[in-house]
Amino acid sequence: MNNKKNKVSVGKRVKEFIAKLLMWVSMAVVFVFVVSVLWTIFSKGIKAMSWDMVSKLPGGGFYIGKEGGFLNAIVGSLMIVGASTLLGLIVSVPVVFFLNVYLTKGSRLAYVARLAFDVLFGVPSIVYGAFGFTLMIWFGLRTSLLGGIIVITLLIIPIFIRTMDEASRNFPKGILDACLSLGATRWETLKVVVRQIAPGIATATLLSVGRAIGDAASVMFTAGYTDSIPTSLSQPAATLPLAVFFQLSSPIPEVVDRAYAAALVLTAIVLVLSIAGRFITARFSRNKVS
Amino acid sequence: MIEVKKLNVHIGDNHILKDVDLLFPERSITCIVGPSGCGKSTLLRTLNRLIDSTEGVRIDGQVLVDGEDIIDSQSDITELRRRIGLVSQRPCPLPMSIYDNVAYGCRINRMFKKRRELVVHVRQCLRAVGLLDEIKGRMHTPASRLSIGQQQRLCLARSLAVHPDYILADEATSALDPISSKTVEDLFVSLKDRYSIIMVTHTLRQALRIADNVVFMYLGEIIETGPASQVFNNPQKELTQKYLSGAFS
Numbered sequence: 001m002n003n004k005k006n007k008v009s010v011g012k013r014v015k016e017f018i019a020k021l022l023m024w025v026s027m028a029v030v031f032v033f034v035v036s037v038l039w040t041i042f043s044k045g046i047k048a049m050s051w052d053m054v055s056k057l058p059g060g061g062f063y064i065g066k067e068g069g070f071l072n073a074i075v076g077s078l079m080i081v082g083a084s085t086l087l088g089l090i091v092s093v094p095v096v097f098f099l100n101v102y103l104t105k106g107s108r109l110a111y112v113a114r115l116a117f118d119v120l121f122g123v124p125s126i127v128y129g130a131f132g133f134t135l136m137i138w139f140g141l142r143t144s145l146l147g148g149i150i151v152i153t154l155l156i157i158p159i160f161i162r163t164m165d166e167a168s169r170n171f172p173k174g175i176l177d178a179c180l181s182l183g184a185t186r187w188e189t190l191k192v193v194v195r196q197i198a199p200g201i202a203t204a205t206l207l208s209v210g211r212a213i214g215d216a217a218s219v220m221f222t223a224g225y226t227d228s229i230p231t232s233l234s235q236p237a238a239t240l241p242l243a244v245f246f247q248l249s250s251p252i253p254e255v256v257d258r259a260y261a262a263a264l265v266l267t268a269i270v271l272v273l274s275i276a277g278r279f280i281t282a283r284f285s286r287n288k289v290s
Numbered sequence: 291m292i293e294v295k296k297l298n299v300h301i302g303d304n305h306i307l308k309d310v311d312l313l314f315p316e317r318s319i320t321c322i323v324g325p326s327g328c329g330k331s332t333l334l335r336t337l338n339r340l341i342d343s344t345e346g347v348r349i350d351g352q353v354l355v356d357g358e359d360i361i362d363s364q365s366d367i368t369e370l371r372r373r374i375g376l377v378s379q380r381p382c383p384l385p386m387s388i389y390d391n392v393a394y395g396c397r398i399n400r401m402f403k404k405r406r407e408l409v410v411h412v413r414q415c416l417r418a419v420g421l422l423d424e425i426k427g428r429m430h431t432p433a434s435r436l437s438i439g440q441q442q443r444l445c446l447a448r449s450l451a452v453h454p455d456y457i458l459a460d461e462a463t464s465a466l467d468p469i470s471s472k473t474v475e476d477l478f479v480s481l482k483d484r485y486s487i488i489m490v491t492h493t494l495r496q497a498l499r500i501a502d503n504v505v506f507m508y509l510g511e512i513i514e515t516g517p518a519s520q521v522f523n524n525p526q527k528e529l530t531q532k533y534l535s536g537a538f539s
Contacts, residue, residue, distance in 0.1 A: 104345045174382035177340055178445065182395035182452055183372030192394075196385040287385040287432045 038267065045264030048257035054265060058227045063247070065254035070262050075229045076237035077266075079145060080219065081212045084152035088208055091153070092160035093201070097193060100168040101176065101186055114165065120158035126217035128155045133221040146233040148223025155218055156208035163207055167200020168193070172289060198284035206277040210270055216241035240266040291316050292337060292456065292486070297351035299332055301344055306332045308510045310351070314456075314503075319478060319487045321497035321518070324507035325539055330490040333507070334458050337488065338374040339367055356455075372399055375449030375485075377462040381441035383433035384448075388425055391433045391444055392416060395452040415451045419443040419477055439470025446477060457481070459489040463496065475500055494534065498522055506530050 052069045059068030103110040132151035179189040224236030247259035292314040299307040322330045335341040392412040402408040416422040463471040501518040514530045525531045
């Protein structure tokens with residue numbers, strides 16, 4: 001009897017060991033992958049990295065390895081991402097609010113809307129680029145900062161909505177009842193809803209910014225590329241992913257290194273935003289009711 | 291005074307409340323008792339029309355609050371809800387500071403023009419529920435950090451802040467520990483001189499302690515209603531007798 005008992009526990013221990021081992025292996029794969037990506041970008045990019053790279057516009061012979069930097073791409077990316085994140089938030093928060101506060105759980109409209117956003121979430125960015133391009137031809141627009149902002153906004157709206165929507169699913173129903181019973185209209189509960197899902201909004205913003213800043217396909221046809229910093233919405237704008245793309249395909253080794261330097265800056269921006277986002281999320285979570 | 295006439299509530303195909311006729315006297319505590327699923331909470335949520343947000347709900351009949359039929363689609367629902375405060379089963383603080391929780395209702399109802407007046411009012415409401423001294427210096431910290439009992443008293447303070455005429459309490463002490471429960475119970479008793487309190491409770495002993503009037507419900511119908519002493523000591527209906535004797539719960 002005792003022996004049998006021991007055998008079972010050994011079997012369980014082996015299973016536990018295998019499960020743990022698999023988890024560790026998976027963790028290690030992910031970790032090695034992240035570190036190797038960062039190391040590749042860092043080791044190759046640091047060679048070409050200099051203050052000039054991030055503070056100067058491309059000079060005459062920049063693309064054959066001569067003087068200048070890619071400030072145009074840094075500023076262009078930040079302009080597009082900043083504006084489209086703001087626009088994305090302005091459009092998405094009311095949609096999420098409508099889905100979760102105005103529509104009932106079994107609502108068909110909510111079901112269809114969520115399905116549509118799921119589909120849009122999965123649409124490849126090149127399709128957004130092509131769609132934006134068609135729109136621009138339709139309206140007679142040239143490649144411009146505005147074109148880039150509009151397409152990136154369209155690209156991140158589904159990310160914003162679905163991420164915030166998921167965060168709102170766990171919204172305590174009692175909070176809404178409490179607001180309504182104090183004499184609030186449903187619209188007046190918006191402030192409370194936003195406060196409760198603030199961590200979700202912060203996460204959605206981080207995901208959206210990450211996607212927006214790193215996407216090359218959608219801005220290729222819409223924002224274009226230029227060696228200067230745009231001074232109006234109708235001028236084309238350079239972006240970091242395209243700076244990487246164009247320089248990486250060069251046969252000149254110095255230019256290829258600069259592609260990695262641009263990738264390094266892109267990664268650094270995402271990293272800084274993620275860390276800042278974590279702090280902001282923690283700050284916003286202060287009042288959250290569990 | 292709240293008067294319910296021939297009230298029928300259907301949710302989908304379920305007939306939840308059946309021909310309910312009731313009168314809730316003013317400045318007293320009326321306890322609604324009955325087994326789980328008998329429609330107590332539905333009745334309560336109908337009184338402030340929170341039931342509206344339930345899918346597939348259909349309401350027939352009249353609920354007269356001070357003579358005005360609130361089931362009528364013409365009635366101002368937000369003003370009605372301000373007049374009827376709600377304390378729910380689980381304390382539900384808003385995701386903001388203690389101060390802002392109490393101030394929220396005053397702000398949306400634009401009750402005060404000056405900030406100083408609002409501060410004084412918030413302090414009064416917190417004092418009324420015995421929280422002011424307990425949270426000294428922590429007025430602007432998140433409400434979620436209070437203990438469950440304190441949170442429930444905060445919810446009561448929040449309701450009192452918008453000057454309601456009635457307070458609905460849906461098993462307001464069931465999630466609390468015995469000491470907090472007693473504190474909240476005593477609060478309700480102390481408030482009955484100024485407010486009409488309608489309380490759903492699952493605990494007969496609680497109803498026995500604090501109720502002035504009792505409504506006994508079973509399967510969506512009102513079985514017996516009257517002064518607490520009469521219903522508890524001399525129940526007229528057999529079902530009430532069985533329920534009070536613990537034959538079912």
